[in-house]
Amino acid sequence: MRGHVVEAAIWYGLVVHFRIYPIIYVLPILIVLDEQYLTSSQSLRLSYWNTKQPRLSDSESIFLCIKAIFRVNLGLVLKKLLNKHRILFGMLSGGVFFLLTGIFYYLYGEKFLDEALLYHLTRTDPRHNFSIYFYHIYLHHEHEFTLVERLMAFLPQFSVQLVLVLFFAKDLPLCLFAQTVAFVAFNKVITAQYFVWFFCLLPLILPWTKLHLQWKGLVCIGLWVAAQIHWLSWAYLLEFKGINVFVQLWLASIVFLVAYTCVLIMILVNHKFCPLFRQKVAITDDGCGNKSD
Numbered sequence: 001m002r003g004h005v006v007e008a009a010i011w012y013g014l015v016v017h018f019r020i021y022p023i024i025y026v027l028p029i030l031i032v033l034d035e036q037y038l039t040s041s042q043s044l045r046l047s048y049w050n051t052k053q054p055r056l057s058d059s060e061s062i063f064l065c066i067k068a069i070f071r072v073n074l075g076l077v078l079k080k081l082l083n084k085h086r087i088l089f090g091m092l093s094g095g096v097f098f099l100l101t102g103i104f105y106y107l108y109g110e111k112f113l114d115e116a117l118l119y120h121l122t123r124t125d126p127r128h129n130f131s132i133y134f135y136h137i138y139l140h141h142e143h144e145f146t147l148v149e150r151l152m153a154f155l156p157q158f159s160v161q162l163v164l165v166l167f168f169a170k171d172l173p174l175c176l177f178a179q180t181v182a183f184v185a186f187n188k189v190i191t192a193q194y195f196v197w198f199f200c201l202l203p204l205i206l207p208w209t210k211l212h213l214q215w216k217g218l219v220c221i222g223l224w225v226a227a228q229i230h231w232l233s234w235a236y237l238l239e240f241k242g243i244n245v246f247v248q249l250w251l252a253s254i255v256f257l258v259a260y261t262c263v264l265i266m267i268l269v270n271h272k273f274c275p276l277f278r279q280k281v282a283i284t285d286d287g288c289g290n291k292s293d
Contacts, residue, residue, distance in 0.1 A: 005085050005089050006088065008029075008089065009088065009090075009091075009092035009093040010092060010093070012025075012029070012089075012093045012096075013093035013094065013096025014096055014097075014100070016093070016097050017096070017097050017100045020120060021180075021183065021197070024161055024183055025179065027161075027162075027165045027169070028169040028172055028175045031169040032169070033086050033089055101113075101117075104116070121150065121151065125137065125188070125189045126141040128238060128246070128249055129189050129190050129191055129253075130191070130231060130256055131187060131189055132254055133188045133189075134189075135246060135247075135249075135250035135253075153188045156186050157182070157186040160182045160186060161179055161182060161183065164178045164179050164182060168268075168273075170275035171273050171274060174205050174208070174271055176201055176204075177198055177201040177202065177205050177267075178267075178268060180198040181260070181264050182264065183197075184197060184198065185257060185260045185264070186257075205267070205271065208271055208272045208273075209267065209270055209272070210271075210272065211266065211267065216266065220263045223259045223262060226259070227255055227256045227258075228256065230252050230256070231252040234248045234249040235249060
């Protein structure tokens with residue numbers, strides 16, 4: 001286990017250095033590294049995870065999520081917060097990140113910090129994009145935004161992240177996928193390249209979904225494509241024809257966000273929740289084909 005944590009921490013620190021957005025995965029990863037998850041009656045460990053496991057029903061999945069939240073033993077959580085695996089992972093991944101940041105700061109100076117890190121916190125892009133924030137930024141771009149105004153856009157983003165982690169952290173691939181989708185959806189700037197961030201995670205959750213290329217699956221694909229075509233049609237009129245359709249394009253961005261959210265909800269509702277953990281208490285089946293020792 002220690003060797004895997006070391007390797008994962010090094011890679012994670014390297015990845016966050018090159019693309020800062022994977023920092024959102026740190027909370028579910030730390031939850032995975034907890035030796036006793038939530039309650040003293042549960043001693044959970046990584047289980048064999050494959051597509052042949054029996055899956056929990058939707059009602060069972062939701063019930064287990066709600067039950068886990070309300071059964072949190074706060075004292076135990078605080079006591080186990082800094083276990084050896086978390087400390088090792090945090091020190092190594094943070095060390096790799098800050099070491100690389102220090103090296104490139106030495107080579108390129110303040111410009112590196114501004115372009116690689118600080119830029120993401122204060123970024124104001126007035127060009128039209130899929131984000132619902134673009135029109136407000138466009139109208140106020142000539143006026144200097146305060147730091148508070150710039151950071152307020154992150155509040156909905158981080159709130160959704162916290163909710164997703166609380167509910168789905170035990171099913172780590174699903175959690176990472178949902179986090180990425182939500183992060184992109186509520187970002188201040190959304191371009192087509194951002195979709196690659198969660199498309200690459202989609203194969204990890206497809207074996208556990210009840211969405212197939214009939215009805216629900218086709219509805220999700222159709223809704224996603226239609227929302228993009230609707231947005232792109234207004235963007236074409238603005239960009240290539242020079243027609244003032246900023247308001248229509250902004251409304252199309254709202255429609256796109258709604259469609260985006262609906263597709264994510266459909267994926268979550270139709271996902272066969274299968275935790276990466278198993279209990280080490282009495283010999284009982286946990287619903288995912290894992291019998292405790």
